[in-house]
Amino acid sequence: MSIHEFINPLNSDWTTWSITILAAFFIGASKAGLKGLSMFVIPLFAHFYGGKASVGILLPCLLAGDIMALRFFYKSANIKLILKLIPPAVIGILIAVFVGSKISDAQFKQTMGTAILICVGLLLYNEFKGKVNISNSKVFSNGLGLSGGFATMIGNAAGPIFNLYLLSMRLPKAAYIGTGAWFYLLLNSFKVPFHIVSWQTINWQTLHLNLIMIPVLITGTFVGKRIVGHIPEKPYRFLIYTITLLSAIFLFFK
Numbered sequence: 001m002s003i004h005e006f007i008n009p010l011n012s013d014w015t016t017w018s019i020t021i022l023a024a025f026f027i028g029a030s031k032a033g034l035k036g037l038s039m040f041v042i043p044l045f046a047h048f049y050g051g052k053a054s055v056g057i058l059l060p061c062l063l064a065g066d067i068m069a070l071r072f073f074y075k076s077a078n079i080k081l082i083l084k085l086i087p088p089a090v091i092g093i094l095i096a097v098f099v100g101s102k103i104s105d106a107q108f109k110q111t112m113g114t115a116i117l118i119c120v121g122l123l124l125y126n127e128f129k130g131k132v133n134i135s136n137s138k139v140f141s142n143g144l145g146l147s148g149g150f151a152t153m154i155g156n157a158a159g160p161i162f163n164l165y166l167l168s169m170r171l172p173k174a175a176y177i178g179t180g181a182w183f184y185l186l187l188n189s190f191k192v193p194f195h196i197v198s199w200q201t202i203n204w205q206t207l208h209l210n211l212i213m214i215p216v217l218i219t220g221t222f223v224g225k226r227i228v229g230h231i232p233e234k235p236y237r238f239l240i241y242t243i244t245l246l247s248a249i250f251l252f253f254k
Helices: 003-007 014-031 037-049 051-076 079-100 105-128 138-155 159-168 173-198 204-229 233-252
Strands: none
Touching (some): 014 037, 014 051, 014 204, 037 051, 051 138, 051 173, 051 204, 079 105, 079 138, 079 159, 105 138, 138 159, 138 173, 159 173
């Protein structure tokens, strides 16, 4: 195997490869607490690799980021807070598996954008309707779980939805990051077999690319954690809302 084949297993052009490696850094920083940054990666990967294929390439990196986030914040995590979201999220994932296998790549990208538009509406509703405590509402929590499960399978794009749920709980910064990491780890792990068997978007070549990306991703988690450590609690909440909203809009209009 040549050096070129080793570092560029998908044989993409070097612009695409460079953007892919840089994207790994942003995924790591996002998982360490700068929530929303990885959302900018999703439309870029959809453009360069195709909608469905890009989701499979990203998933193992997201799993690695979840594990790194738990390494930093596992002591502050409270998995009990998100257990009620698991059943509707699983249903959402299963619906997305069926839908994703029946539509074209162009329709797949449009579905990704539509899922994120829902996120934007929920964010705006929560901001302008008196800070509704979504976590105490069965209707909202089930709706968020279902739509979030669908969005996470169809485009690894559930961040804005689940960020909204966790933000509504008014958790401290470390608990917010750690609890979210557990939730994403559980859902992302559940998705892997469907990508391998049903969609066939994870294979040896994509996993090889992931191994090239992971060292950069780990660097991103350390940088992200350092930045988050210097941001006070209240500004941090506003930062997450802003990044989440902008990234959701960015994905929708790709």
